[in-house]
Amino acid sequence: MAETADVVVIGGGVIGTSIAWALTTAGVKRVVLLEKGALASGASGRSSALVRMHYTNEEDARLAWASYPLFRDWPERMGGPPVFTRTGFLAVVGPGDAAALRRNVDMLRGIGIDTVALTPAELKVLQPFVNVDDIGAAAYEPASGYASPAEVVEGFRRQAQAGGARIRQWTAVTRVRRRASAVTGVETPAGRIDAGAVVVAAGAWAPRLCRELDVDLPARPKAIDTMLVTRPPELAGPHMVVIDHVLGSYFRPESDVLTIVGVPCQVWDVDPDTMPTGVPPTAPAEGAQILTHRIPAMERAELARGYRAFDCYSADRHAILGAVSGLDGLYLAAAFSGAGFKIAPAVGTCLAELITEGRARTVDISAFRPERFAEGKLIEGAHPYAPRRDHVEPVR
Ligand SMILES: Cc1cc2nc3c(=O)[nH]c(=O)nc-3n(C[C@H](O)[C@H](O)[C@H](O)COP(=O)(O)OP(=O)(O)OC[C@H]3O[C@@H](n4cnc5c(N)ncnc54)[C@H](O)[C@@H]3O)c2cc1C
Known part of the structure; x- marks a missing residue:
């Protein structure tokens, strides 16, 4: 006889485990999470895990803002060790985007987020070692920082399992079963699981x-x-987390000694099962160039290591969240476009509300609905910055 569940979640990254946790918190009794490898073996385990609220669109900012308290208060709310390191956060833009940044800061303050716009001179007072020559303005968030991705996934797993969820690692979903216009469950090498709802968090x-x-x-x-x-040694103290819209990159401290820097990469349509995890030979020099441009003292930094990971990018670079119309019981929580970590707590809660109550209450996620592309209603803030070069999509 087939196993049965109320909800099957496919994928054991930060999104799938957060959804499983939120479903059990909402009182769903029979939640099964299936992960084809180990938990956090996909994008989540490699995430730089910046936790910040600065966005040019209100929808993502609201998800980030609703998620933030869980990271900050993790030991009290989720048990286990702290997962969040507060460093302060800066988003820097060139002179051409300075007015847009100030408008975005106003929008974010309207949501309740603690952020201010800084002039280059004010930024220099805050982080004296930063080169501000090509910066027009910066948004500063004193409460932001970064999280430990593996600990977050582990915490969601622990709490989901304590709430009764069945978490199966090394169990791939080989097929989502459907009958006419409804999903009926999934198949795995270990057998069939019948369920009225299936969430793709893969x-x-x-x-x-x-x-x-x-x-x-x-x-x-x-x-x-x-x-x-x-x-x-002269940069021994951790610097702030920085998203650099001038250079199309970001960097953040990792522990007291290391700094992580993102190197723009335009390699699309990778196969996540076979993609090599080494960086190309040009990456160290490019990473060094970004860091030394923004923090000249980084010239004396030493290369530690590099790695290639992946994520799924939607056509408008925002997540795809919600029920699939025409296929009852199928929900998507996918395409986080390199930015899903910080919003995972609220995404989990919103998906659980959508599944159990028919509507997300914590944050209105209707803008992220799967049909928005067909409707031509892409997500874009009123004051976007110059597009990142690694976000420009190659023609297939
Ligand atoms: C290098 C890097 C830096 C990043 N930095 C940030 C950042 O600073 N801030 C931020 O907010 N976000 C960041 N992101 C993005 C963020 O990490 C991702 O958006 C997020 O982790 C996506 O989580 P996920 O659970 O959707 O996907 P994943 O973590 O990839 O999890 C999906 C899981 O599904 C499993 N799976 C797939 N198919 C099946 C199947 N058929 N059956 C069972 N299981 C299956 C996979 O094995 C995988 O474990 C970064 C990502 C990377 C790679």
Whole structure:
């Protein structure tokens, strides 16, 4: 006889485990999470895990803001060790985007987020070692920082399991079962699981699963390159987390000695099962160039290591969240476009509300609905910045 569940979650990254946790918190009794490898073996385990609220669109900012308290108060709310390191956060833009940044800061303050716009001179007071020559303005968030991705996934797992969820690692979903216009469960090598609701939280594997279901998911897996350097002694104290819209990159401290820097990468349509995890030979020099441009003292940093990971990018670079119309019981939580970590707590809660109550209450996620692409209603803030070069999509 087949096993039964109320909800099956496909994928054990930060999104799938957060959804499983939120479902059990909402009182759903029979939750099964299936992960084809180990938990956090996809994008989540490699995430730089910046926790910040600065966005040019209100919808993502609201998800980030609703998620933030869980990271900050993790030991009290989730048990286990702290997962969050507060460093302060800066988003820097060139002179051409300075007015847009000030408008975005106003929008974010309207939500309740603690952020201010700084002039280059004010930024220099805060982080004296930063080169501000090509900066027009900066948004500062004193409460932001970064999290430990593996600890977060582990915490969601622990709490989901304590709430009764069955978490199965090394168990791949080989097929989502459907009858007419409704999903009926999933198949795995260990047998069938019948369920009235199935959530695809399969990261870079989501397009493949959706294709097999004939569900259109306008999203493509893309590689992401990261380098780590050991900071020179004069930068021994951790710097703030920085998203640099001038250079199209970000960097953040990792522990007291290392700095992580994102190296723009335009390798699309990767196969997450076979993609090599090494960075190209040009990545160390590019990472060094970004860091030394923004923090000249980084010239004396030493290369530690680099790695290539991936995430799934949607056509408008925002997540795809919600029920699939025309296929009852199928929900998508996919295509986080290199930015899903910080919003995972609220995404989990919102998906659980959507499944159990028919509507997300914590944050209105209707803008993220899967049909927005067909409707031509893409998500874009009123004051976007110059597009990042690694976000420009190559023609297939
Ligand atoms: C280098 C890097 C830096 C990043 N930095 C940030 C950042 O600073 N801030 C931020 O907010 N976000 C960041 N992100 C993005 C963020 O990490 C991702 O958006 C997020 O982790 C996606 O989580 P996920 O659970 O959707 O996907 P994943 O973590 O990829 O999980 C999906 C899981 O599904 C499983 N799976 C797939 N198919 C099946 C199947 N058929 N059956 C069972 N299981 C299956 C996979 O094995 C995988 O474990 C970064 C990502 C990377 C790679």
